[in-house]
Amino acid sequence: MDGTGDFDHYPISEQIVGAQLGDRWVSAAWSDGLISRFHHVWLRDNCPCAACVHQGTREQTFELLDIPPDPMPSSAQATGNALVVTWPDGHVSVFHAGWLRAHGYDTPSAASARTLWDASTLAAPPAFDGPAVLADDGALYEWLIALRTYGATLLHHVPCTDSAVGDVASRIGIVRETNFGVLWDVWSEPDPVTNANTSLPLPPHVDLPTREYQPGLQLLHCVENEASGGLSILIDGFRVAAALRERHPEHFATLTTVGWNWANRSKTTDYRWTAPLIVTDHTGEVVEVRAGNWLRAPLVDAPFDQVEAAYAAYRAFFALTYEPEFAVTFRLEPGDLMAFDNRRILHARGAFTDPPGEHRRRHLRGCYTERDELHSRIRMLERARRASAAHANL
């Protein structure tokens, strides 16, 4: 153990130069002048000692219910590289300065990692080189940061093979299997099981709004494109939600509180879910949009007297998605791969026409993974950088 509660690296950039024990918290003074307050119960809960955290797994064994409520330290001392807190029962908690600085919660954290966009601020999805992303962790990192920030990215020059989209996804993490399989095809078929596999236009949608958990990330790789038409459209659903919130707050309120019904139509599965079109989290932030005209089921879970309001709000949201203000349009060429946040970005395509007498000549190959995998990969790449830096400083 290096004295911290996990496996990450916490360089000490500032020393702890003072500690003051208050009634409810300890105030730590840093060498750069910052003062951070840590509640007593927080400090006791996060004690990293060998009695409180398993040495091998670095997972907590101490439980809050092991001690009486409202623990009160008997002393708190700054030692430069650590804050040392002693408890009345003799237990001593030593907090590493680098770790403690990284876990300060006294002031709200900085800006969101997310940048909303529309056609005026993003002419095209940020594009990266596929082979570089496949081979190099630095290139991978740049791509993933863009994916986290904008929710939509393009890779070029991805090899036009059936397995490539899975290879790219595996650079992020575990691929999510669904009833479509692990990797699946989008093309116009003579006997389609979904409108996606016709040559019809697909209005703005996310994939699998019929599931409790819509996939967090989607990858669509253009393996071949001999069709005319079929332009691809991406829309930042969170940006549209923000515009709706500003322009039509009553419709925004309806879409966050009235559940819509969603259902797949299939001979072999019957997935359905009821959820609002826009989901906000416990802080009020928009965290999910759910859309897909051909996957809507008859609206049966809305209260009778809210049905018309639900339809009006639905109409207002999708009217915005058809405004050129929000949509980025482009043609996928062989080797292009779109990767996007499937719970944030709406995607759409125009109708297309295969060459005469042919099918399947506009061929996309896709798969799903999760936002969790993206975030974990970003953190692991950053951890590796910190480990390198720590090693270089030895």
Added chain:
Amino acid sequence: MDGTGDFDHYPISEQIVGAQLGDRWVSAAWSDGLISRFHHVWLRDNCPCAACVHQGTREQTFELLDIPPDPMPSSAQATGNALVVTWPDGHVSVFHAGWLRAHGYDTPSAASARTLWDASTLAAPPAFDGPAVLADDGALYEWLIALRTYGATLLHHVPCTDSAVGDVASRIGIVRETNFGVLWDVWSEPDPVTNANTSLPLPPHVDLPTREYQPGLQLLHCVENEASGGLSILIDGFRVAAALRERHPEHFATLTTVGWNWANRSKTTDYRWTAPLIVTDHTGEVVEVRAGNWLRAPLVDAPFDQVEAAYAAYRAFFALTYEPEFAVTFRLEPGDLMAFDNRRILHARGAFTDPPGEHRRRHLRGCYTERDELHSRIRMLERARRASAAHANL
């Protein structure tokens, strides 16, 4: 097409004996005296004709934005087996009586499919025969209904092989792979990567609270048990949440609005998520609990002035889980398989001791799948029953 918008079967139990066109809705009168109202926009949206629904996929091609808002029928007629609605542009929508009856939304739907329980109402998880569930769809259906209702079930006599838990899960649907793999082992190891794989007690928890999407279902199959101790405990987290809501509404409010931090500690992955301990949906219903003492990260995303309240509420919730009132305790024997809703049911185990000098003699094998898969399978089994009945009535 049988005149409905999907692939299910809708026996006509009641005739439509009257239709009245109102300003905002059509009132349909049924042969049993029921009156159901359907808003005009709802009827237009759900037209099942070949111009509105793709014949092969049964997915909608009509879009609301294709027509002006507030559609008004020119007539509505009852024909016994159908409701026929004509629109001013000549479009005709024919609603099948069986389908329409099944999709009435005029009155709120009946009771929840879920029954909350505690130790006084459920002495042990409902138990079923593993080989029957593996072989017979009727037995499968009984098991799945219990799993949906109580969130926790047991199977007995499941073959003690390494693949059996996957075979059982496949009776439900697609297994969810995680960083633990597709199927994984729980046993005491000399060099564990998680507290689960020690012989330590595990306090009440769900698996993977570190993920945006906690797995919806967990299966744990006891392949071997030569250990002393290690009793299994199941607690209905939704029941505990209901008790907290009643006894300590202020703590309930805190746990639904303050996000806790969760993190795995691993050398190879870094999953983290911030979410309330209790999640309510757009209707106010509890839909998720998130718990796991050793997977909590330092609380850094709560506002500074809510940290003590967050700790007090956390303590109150877990104090309830330690009340014998809520916990069902039993010993897993070889061949037993626990299946439970991992976002509803908390599971725990006592400390155990392998036989002297041995490891891995209490061996559980597990996997995850999703509530979506459970619900889809139940619907498909019910659809098959309806298809058989429809066939028998021909």
